[in-house]
Amino acid sequence: MTLENIKELNDKYFVNIYTGRYPLCFTGGDGVVLTDISGKKYIDFVAGIAVNSLGYNHPALLNAICEKAKSVMHCSNFYFIKEQSELAEKLCQLSFGGKAFFANSGAEANEGAIKLAKKYFSKQGIKKHKIITLENSFHGRTLAMVAATGQEKYQKPYKPLVNGIMNIPKGDIKALEEAIDDETCAVMMELIQGEGGVEMMDKEYVQQVRKLCTEKGVLLIFDEVQTGIARTGKMFAYEHFGVTPDIMTLAKGLGGGFPIGAIIASEECSAFEPGDHGTTFGGGPMACACALAVLDTIEKGHLLASVSDAGECLMSGLKALEDNYSSTLKAQGMGLLTGLKIDKSVNVGIIINQMIEKGFLLCPSGGNTLRIVPPLIMDKKNIEEMLAALDQVLESIEKENESI
Ligand SMILES: Cc1ncc(COP(=O)(O)O)c(C=O)c1O
CATH class of the missing domain: 3.40.640.10 (Type I PLP-dependent aspartate aminotransferase-like (Major domain))
Incomplete structure (x- = not known):
């Protein structure tokens, strides 16, 4: 089945409440990486909206599920x-x-x-x-x-x-x-x-x-x-x-x-x-x-300490973006529940779509906010990569806005 087939079925038979779905359907997941139906890989900063705490294919969860499924x-x-x-x-x-x-x-x-x-x-x-x-x-x-x-x-x-x-x-x-x-x-x-x-x-x-x-x-x-x-x-x-x-x-x-x-x-x-x-x-x-x-x-896995650590890395990166851009950005939240509030001049959906192209999944929250809620196992290297990509996206949007 192609993404187009899935989309057609969805449009015909599924209630029309989740408008504006991103054109992605995931068929694989491992750690913090999701693979879509075309084979493209994404680093996941959505985690099913703060749900997939241990990412994907985690042995502890697999064991628990298999054991109970068998009994x-x-x-x-x-x-x-x-x-x-x-x-x-x-x-x-x-x-x-x-x-x-x-x-x-x-x-x-x-x-x-x-x-x-x-x-x-x-x-x-x-x-x-x-x-x-x-x-x-x-x-x-x-x-x-x-x-x-x-x-x-x-x-x-x-x-x-x-x-x-x-x-x-x-x-x-x-x-x-x-x-x-x-x-x-x-x-x-x-x-x-x-x-x-x-x-x-x-x-x-x-x-x-x-x-x-x-x-x-x-x-x-x-x-x-x-x-x-x-x-x-x-x-x-x-x-x-x-x-x-x-x-x-x-x-x-x-x-x-x-x-x-x-x-x-x-x-x-x-x-x-x-x-x-x-x-x-x-x-x-x-x-x-x-x-x-x-x-x-x-x-x-001492995840409380690593979430705090990763959260600090994420927040300091977001604060740096806050300082760098003329459009009003505001970093908020704590740990791995963070957001970047964006002024009305840029629709958060545009940023999310450009980040998808670069292989990073992010999601929106109220008030034109970019929400960043990765699996709790997300490491600092991946966070830095995401922040660098976000920096590029914001820069290109800013340049485009200036040229208008
Ligand atoms: C704070 C809070 N309470 C309740 C809910 C509702 O949870 P559920 O969608 O599992 O019913 C959510 C979902 O986003 C939430 O963020």
Whole structure:
């Protein structure tokens, strides 16, 4: 089958929601390199949008998958699941957690986290049901998460939205103070808004949010779907901010490419009782074995240190680009969750297409931002090569703009 055939089938039979797909179809992957249907190789700085933590064809993940495929690939939650118990222990021990629950995606984990926050209060006979999230956030595509996602473009087709969820300006502690009332049950936020342009929260603001939530008896949920699992150079991004949430959600990088979502709650907030929540697939042996393999590889391979190191190299290169070009560029993010915000004079899509020609995969994020979220095993040599290519692309675009 050629790329043209695949494209024709897609256009005829697949829902028309992923517009502007890049003209690529990958048939091979190894380490940080993807090979497309024509045999051309690309260094991957997308990683399935911060998902493929260990890159491609990683022996630890292959072993986990093959072993479970040969034994018990799926098992109902009617029964005990060894890998589920082990993964729950591991994630709780790595974090502040008392109990874990496993879902299949980020949105599903966030839905569960909201249900858990509501249950925490209803169990005590307290009537609190309202949820506060931030503008420019992204929490997923389910109905409730569309309401939680503070971006009009995701909400517009689905109005009226699920009740009881309000989006307030980010970084504005006064706005939060005013928004919290006696019925507020939780605040949910990202520490770096990955889809919203790789926008980092201010440390002081996050600490104020924590303080306010504690004072007002409101639960704090960190959505670490994109920031979690070593992406920022710490296992969880909250560790950079000197605060601990009551509930945290994970997904993306946790399974290294195999779908899994997780809710981690402090012992006190682990309010679910039998029958309150559940799933057919979530927490199955295959997904949990993959997540265990990812966590084990991060630990044994000292990936936290290498992500920090690679992240510093990436950030200093991006800052150098920031200084070099007259168009306004702004480097943001941390670790291997970084972005280069680009002013409106250059469409980020043009840069991405030119980088594809040079053999590097990058992806967009909100606000005309170039997002750089490679596998956690990306080394500095590849980062420097990508930065050099990006420098050439920016230079040629600048020259072209000058000649117009
Ligand atoms: C912070 C955050 N939360 C939730 C989600 C939704 O995750 P999923 O697409 O797995 O439902 C995403 C996806 O990009 C995300 O970045």
